[in-house]
Amino acid sequence: VSVLVPAHAAQETLHLALDSLLAQTWRNLEVIVVDDCSSDGTFALAQGYACRDSRVKALQQSENRGAYSARNRALRAARGDFVTVHDADDWSHPQKIEIQARDLMQASERIANITCWVRASRELFFHGTTRPSNKLVQLNHSSLMLRRETLEHLGGWDEVRVAADSELMRRIEHHYGPGCVHTLLPDVPLAFALQESSLTRSGMTHVHTLYHGVRREYHVASMHWLTTLKDTAPAHCPDERSFPAPGFILPHRREELVLDLVFILDFNLSGGAYVSTMNYVEAALAQGLRVGLFHWRRYDLDVTRPLRPEIRQMAQEGRIHVVTPGEKVSARTVIAGYPPVLQHGIDMAPVLSCTRFAIITNQMSSRLYSGGDVQYDSGT
Numbered sequence: 001v002s003v004l005v006p007a008h009a010a011q012e013t014l015h016l017a018l019d020s021l022l023a024q025t026w027r028n029l030e031v032i033v034v035d036d037c038s039s040d041g042t043f044a045l046a047q048g049y050a051c052r053d054s055r056v057k058a059l060q061q062s063e064n065r066g067a068y069s070a071r072n073r074a075l076r077a078a079r080g081d082f083v084t085v086h087d088a089d090d091w092s093h094p095q096k097i098e099i100q101a102r103d104l105m106q107a108s109e110r111i112a113n114i115t116c117w118v119r120a121s122r123e124l125f126f127h128g129t130t131r132p133s134n135k136l137v138q139l140n141h142s143s144l145m146l147r148r149e150t151l152e153h154l155g156g157w158d159e160v161r162v163a164a165d166s167e168l169m170r171r172i173e174h175h176y177g178p179g180c181v182h183t184l185l186p187d188v189p190l191a192f193a194l195q196e197s198s199l200t201r202s203g204m205t206h207v208h209t210l211y212h213g214v215r216r217e218y219h220v221a222s223m224h225w226l227t228t229l230k231d232t233a234p235a236h237c238p239d240e241r242s243f244p245a246p247g248f249i250l251p252h253r254r255e256e257l258v259l260d261l262v263f264i265l266d267f268n269l270s271g272g273a274y275v276s277t278m279n280y281v282e283a284a285l286a287q288g289l290r291v292g293l294f295h296w297r298r299y300d301l302d303v304t305r306p307l308r309p310e311i312r313q314m315a316q317e318g319r320i321h322v323v324t325p326g327e328k329v330s331a332r333t334v335i336a337g338y339p340p341v342l343q344h345g346i347d348m349a350p351v352l353s354c355t356r357f358a359i360i361t362n363q364m365s366s367r368l369y370s371g372g373d374v375q376y377d378s379g380t
Contacts, residue, residue, distance in 0.1 A: 001029055001101050002080030002148065006070035007088035008036040011045050013194060018049050018056065020091045026098035030080050033088075034070040035060045042088075065251035066161035075148075075156050084145040089194045090117070096190040100145040103184055111180040112146035112172060114139060117191035124192075129207065137189050141165035144181070146172070158222075158242075161249040162205045163215050167222045174226045204326040204348075205249065211304075213348055214246050217324045221245065224312040244315050246324040256328045257321060260289040262352065264336040267295045267311050273362050277337035285319060292331065294323040299344035323350050335360060 003021055007014055014033070021031050033056065035043035046058035059077060061070060071085060082101055086092065096115060103113050117140035118126050126136050142165055154171055158164045173180055184190075209215040225243035247254025261284050265277050284291050293311060297303045306312075307322070314320045323329055325348040334354040336342060339361060 001026060001082045001084065001097055001145075002074075002078035003029060003031045003097070004071050004074035004078065004083065004085045005031060005033045005088055006036060006067040006074070006085075007033055007038070007042050007046065008064065008067070008070075009038045009040050009042060010088035011038070011041040013089040014042060014045050016091050016194070017086055017088050018046075020094070021086060021097075022049075022053055022055070023094050024092070024097045025095050026101055029055050029097065030078065031056045031086075032074040032077055033058050034074045036067065036070045037061045037064040065159065066249075068157040068161070068164040069159045069251050072156045072159060075151065078148055080148060082145055083148045083151050085142045087142050087193070090142075091192045091194075093190045096143070099184055099190070100143070103182070104145065104147070107182075110182055111150065111176045112144055113182045113184050114141065114145070115143045115184050115190040116140055116186065116188060117143070117193050118189040120192040120194060122194065135187075137187050139183065140191055140193070141169065143191065144169065158245075159251050160218065160245050161251070161253075163218050163249075166219065170222065170226065174229070209326070209348075212346070213325045214249060214327075217322060218245055218249065220306050221312070221315065221322070223306075224309065224316060227309075228313075228316065244318070244322065246327055248327060256330055257292065257323070258290070259292045259321065259329060259331040260284070260333070262292040262294060262323060262329060262331045262334045262350075262354070264294045264296050264334065264341070265338050266298045266301070266341050267293060268297065268301070268305055268308055269338065273338040273360075276360075276362065277335075280335070280337070281320065290321070291319075292321040292323045292329060294350055296341040296346065296349075298341055325349060327351070329353070332356065333358070338362065 005017060018031065021029065033046040035046060035058070037060070043058065043060050050056040050058040057077065059073060061073065075083065082104055084097070084100065100113050100115065104110050116137050118136050118138070119128070120126050128136050129138065144165070154175065158167050169181060204214055207215070210219065221243050247257055263277055263281060265273065267274065281291055281293070295307050311322070315322045325346070328351045331352065331354045333356045334352055336359045339359055
């Protein structure tokens, strides 16, 4: 079993992860630590373990590219029949690897398996996710174990900085069928996760952006890509993305998206505002302009409904950019094509800078001459 351990600035926790791996009852291990260009003593610590135990290999990235890029680096060096991942700030039960490896060996038709974990503080206080729940134990996506040849066939992990665990799971199930990833010992935590400063708990990559923000945008874009695949195996080319992702989660972070035009609209509408705005978009594209679309859903409609497939396909083809909440964008002109959406603020909007900002008043603030049926407050 090859255990891939991406590590960045982990000198305070890496020993917990490695000690728990080297104490596994499954002794035939290859533990590959990839330091993602840390500025602390992470790599030296990994080298020390490699000197003391031949099962440990220590590699180092020349630049910081994120955990999933580090995993792919480790995968290229892996020689085990099975592959799994272990985060640098996790502790695993001594039987965790054995339970997973024996499951794959005893069920040759099994594609992959996964186990559960619980999040814990240094004082061993357990805590749940960001949403209230009656369960502390959750699926541990990084515990996914599968045959190395299967993972290589799928192209490894998408090289972004967040959420690629879930994307790989969706890709596996798309290729091999729903339910092909088997959960072992549900509700039994085989690992403790210490993630006080994890990307899942911070800023614009916080886990709550699954509902509005970068994680949701990444998830929906990846799902659209999967719907475009036919009989070919989904795999990622290392030099070319399979589907668009927000620039600030790519290995080489794009700090600012530079565009000519940004259109703000509820792009799930089907009336005149949508039709006219899309005419503007097509005209701008015909002029060779760089165009971004920010989907601002009307507050009183279904805010969870995905962006319409036609827009997704335009983004998939590279014709337009879907602007993400929280993304920093510079544009010459920003046009809001439907005033009512601006009536209600949203939790997170793009950070827009522009030379010109225009609101197209294609609908009056009230539908009745009497002032009734108010659509928006023109004063705001």
